[in-house]
Amino acid sequence: ETGVTQSPTHLIKTRGQQVTLRCSSQSGHNTVSWYQQALGQGPQFIFQYYREEENGRGNFPPRFSGLQFPNYSSELNVNALELDDSALYLCASSLKGMETQYFGPGTRLLVL
């Protein structure tokens, strides 16, 4: 069984740029959720994807968008980066109907 993987591990961008982060879900899982974890804080829910559609969204602006592919992998896209977007971005995979979510190692994004 393969665990959740994310790429890249680290990324440095400047304000106003755009970024794409990638997540491969654990084998057998069909749902991917994305979270933003600022330093010293708990993860905050961004959105969830199931059957290639957004299935739920937290309190994040539209410049945070996502995709899910037929193989259940997912992307998080952030446009017009702001300094406050600097954080650890975590994805978590689960099986629809089962609440348990398993996290990937995260992508650490620094916006300068």
Next chain:
Amino acid sequence: GENVEQHPSTLSVQEGDSAVIKCTYSDSASNYFPWYKQELGKRPQLIIDIRSNVGEKKDQRIAVTLNKTAKHFSLHITETQPEDSAVYFCAASGVMAGGGADGLTFGKGTHLIIQP
């Protein structure tokens, strides 16, 4: 939306003693309560979870209790060991209006320090 409060923010206990971390939630519709352990620079790892139809669950040295009426749940770690040192997060989730999945709402975390 859901709001989860977690206390204490830092907890220092002697090796071998017990540790208790408490969380409260605001949304009575929440029905799933996991606990995650996160070591420095690593991913959150699920250590135990409980659903709203259960009052208590135990797994070796770790137990979780849930009081739905009071809307609070607690993590209990007995016989603490140095490898228990980490940040622990509680979380809550339910189902959104319209049936869409609700994401996990996390507390701010408790830094557990095990003193040798």
